[in-house]
Amino acid sequence: MVSTPVSTRQLLNKVPEVTLFFWVIKVLATTVGETFADFLAGLGLGLAGTTVLMSVAFLIALAVQFRARRYVPALYWLTVVLISVVGTLVTDNLTDALGVPLVVSTVVFAGALALTFAAWYAKERTLSIHSIVTGRREAFYWLAILFTFALGTAAGDLVDEQFGLGYWPTALIVAVLIAAVAVSHLVFRANAVLTFWIAYVLTRPLGASLGDGLSQDRADGGLGLGTTVTSLVFLAVILAVVTYLAVTKRDQLPPVRADADVR
Numbered sequence: 001m002v003s004t005p006v007s008t009r010q011l012l013n014k015v016p017e018v019t020l021f022f023w024v025i026k027v028l029a030t031t032v033g034e035t036f037a038d039f040l041a042g043l044g045l046g047l048a049g050t051t052v053l054m055s056v057a058f059l060i061a062l063a064v065q066f067r068a069r070r071y072v073p074a075l076y077w078l079t080v081v082l083i084s085v086v087g088t089l090v091t092d093n094l095t096d097a098l099g100v101p102l103v104v105s106t107v108v109f110a111g112a113l114a115l116t117f118a119a120w121y122a123k124e125r126t127l128s129i130h131s132i133v134t135g136r137r138e139a140f141y142w143l144a145i146l147f148t149f150a151l152g153t154a155a156g157d158l159v160d161e162q163f164g165l166g167y168w169p170t171a172l173i174v175a176v177l178i179a180a181v182a183v184s185h186l187v188f189r190a191n192a193v194l195t196f197w198i199a200y201v202l203t204r205p206l207g208a209s210l211g212d213g214l215s216q217d218r219a220d221g222g223l224g225l226g227t228t229v230t231s232l233v234f235l236a237v238i239l240a241v242v243t244y245l246a247v248t249k250r251d252q253l254p255p256v257r258a259d260a261d262v263r
Contacts, residue, residue, distance in 0.1 A: 002058060014071050014132045015141065016164045016251040018196065023203070025077055025214045030207025033084025035234070037092070037216050039227040047097060051089045058082035062142060066135065071253070074244040083142070087149025088208075095157070102158040109151035116144045117197075125173065147195070152204020159205070161245065164223045167213035176208040191245055 016022055040050040061079045068075055091109075094100040120140035121127055132141050160170060182201045184190040215230040216222030225233075245251045 013253040017253050027207045028238050029081045029084050031211035032234050033088045033209035034208040035227045035231045054085045058086045061174050073242045077242050088153050090150045091153040105154040113147040148201045156205030167209045171209035178202050
């Protein structure tokens with residue numbers, strides 16, 4: 001038997017194709033990250049207890065995700081939901097428990113994300129999520145994801161604190177910004193990797209605004225559905241979409257060569 005040369009060996013991506021389904025689930029997961037954290041805190045766990053519980057759950061899911069040999073929709077999106085909760089809690093702990101100003105958190109997380117991208121590119125010469133085929137690339141990927149959630153939380157809260165626009169106007173403004181980023185890529189051919197990560201950060205304040213708008217009391221500008229109902233509805237929709245993708249495989253990327261430099 002002739003062994004396959006490394007240069008032609010095929011590797012499986014560990015992340016999904018970026019489709020409309022990707023962005024729908026991402027926004028839903030971000031919304032759950034906001035409402036589910038509030039729901040658990042409301043059960044008496046408090047901020048510290050919720051942080052410990054969700055961090056342990058996330059680390060377990062992440063370990064299983066790393067051991068998987070390919071993209072598994074249920075496992076991948078479970079990890080995203082959990083990291084969205086943890087990313088939110090990181091910022092909440094800094095702000096509420098330690099008293100770190102939101103402007104400081106925003107700057108620190110922006111710097112941490114920039115350093116992650118710099119180290120990632122220096123080692124791999126690409127930041128494309130279409131090439132998450134090694135353990136090191138996946139480690140950079142999830143670290144970047146964590147910082148995008150923390151940054152999105154801090155920046156979103158900072159804007160809300162400074163301008164007090166309310167949940168729905170904030171969601172509308174962020175949605176317009178995301179649309180502008182999409183147009184810059186689809187129409188004006190702006191760099192795909194850059195626009196992807198900008199949109200990824202922006203979906204955090206969008207999802208948070210939607211979650212708060214649905215769950216918070218009417219007196220505070222929300223619809224009063226509560227964190228329990230909002231979390232359960234969004235989790236049910238995520239489950240339905242992920243099940244559809246698992247069956248149809250519409251978001252699975254083809255294998256890439258081990259020596260491919262996908263950008």
